[in-house]
């Protein structure tokens with residue numbers, strides 16, 4: 001049975017594409033047939049992040065009725081399958097999101113896990129990934145505006161009959177002003193299923209068009225992303241593989257600073 005996860009947040013830049021790509025890559029590594037689809041059709045990024053920006057067929061052409069979905073599937077690291085959207089505005093204009101449902105039906109026959117990288121904002125088209133996912137994962141940055149945006153996305157998801165799996169706090173720092181896990185859980189009414197530190201290795205890796213879990217697998221962000229993926233995949237990943245030691249100090253400090261803030 002396929003499980004579809006939509007990675008969503010209120011606004012852009014919270015880390016949806018980063019998480020979609022890295023979680024998808026790790027899920028493939030843990031043996032799940034995983035597909036990542038870029039449903040952020042206006043501001044498509046997955047292709048750029050993975051070096052697929054010049055491929056001839058994307059979701060745009062499929063949704064315009066000019067190509068079949070099988071032509072728009074590309075292989076990424078660890079065998080993850082990637083369906084990018086095009087980056088041209090013309091392609092975006094020609095794409096008809098109404099066809100998404102049929103495309104989806106075809107893809108879910110082929111995979112264990114489908115990850116949808118959702119667009120920011122609450123446009124009409126943006127609602128589709130929230131409604132069709134089995135579970136929506138909210139990406140939150142440690143600031144109030146991000147939490148408020150996530151709350152709107154949660155409410156919208158529930159309005160259209162979708163279900164929230166939980167929130168991931170991305171770009172966590174040691175700043176006292178960071179919003180605490182407790183506050184996020186309280187305000188959003190969902191569980192925080194992962195905390196990913198703000199880590200320059202994420203941007204470094206993207207300069208190589210490679211997910212951080214592949215380029216810098218022992219970096220603080222990669223280790224935390226691997227933990228979330230292992231949890232989703234239901235695999236027991238040894239601490240050694242996660243390379244906990246190299247992160248222990250930073251993450252211990254992060255955890256204790258977050259716990260302190262709960263009080």
Ligand SMILES: Nc1ncnc2c1ncn2[C@@H]1O[C@H](COP(=O)(O)OP(=O)(O)O)[C@@H](O)[C@H]1O
Nearest residue numbers: 012013014015016017018171197198199202203
């Ligand atoms: N944990 C992190 N640490 C540092 N930089 C990050 C982290 N997560 C994402 N970024 C950076 O933030 C920017 C926005 O991330 P992106 O995944 O494109 O967001 P979105 O898809 O939500 O718009 C990118 O430059 C990305 O490299």
Ligand SMILES: [Mg+2]
Nearest residue numbers: 016017040045
């Ligand atoms: Mg994005």
